[in-house]
Amino acid sequence: MFEAEDIREWRGHDVVDVDRRKIGTLEAIYVDTATDQPSFATVTVGMPTRRRLIFVPLTGATVGPGYLKVAYDRALAKDAPAIDVDGELLAEDEPAVFAHYDLPYQTGAGGERRLGRR
Incomplete structure (x- = not known):
């Protein structure tokens, strides 16, 4: 796993699935606000005229x-919740991102957002 601080070096690189099939291009990293650890990546997918950013968990991710x-x-990743390339993940949309991958979701102790963009 790479550190969230290294995102500048990895932005624009291919993101591939478990079988090394290209999903898209790495755009940004979202960290878990409770742990400050990388949690999700946003990945640019789509045709040049209709690009969007999908969310993909970083649990078990490796670099090559x-x-x-x-x-x-x-296929699972490409069906994930998405935002426009210049959009932002709204707080009320966070649970859907976790649910898509069958991951547990809970807000922070004070009800704060779970994901923060890095």
Whole structure:
């Protein structure tokens, strides 16, 4: 796993699934606000005229020469909740991102957001 601080080096690299099939291009990292650890990546997908950012968990992700490999299938990732390339994940949309991957979701102790963009 790479550190969230290294995102500048990995932005724009391919994101591939468990079978090394390309999902898209790494855009940003969202950290878990409770742990400050990388939690999700946003990945640019779609045609040049209709790009969007999907969310893919970083649990079990590894890096290779020029790519980030995630532990999820491409089809599952491409059906994930998405935002516009210049959009932002709204607080009320966070639970849907976790639910899509069957991951547990709970807000912070004070009800704060779970994901923060890095």
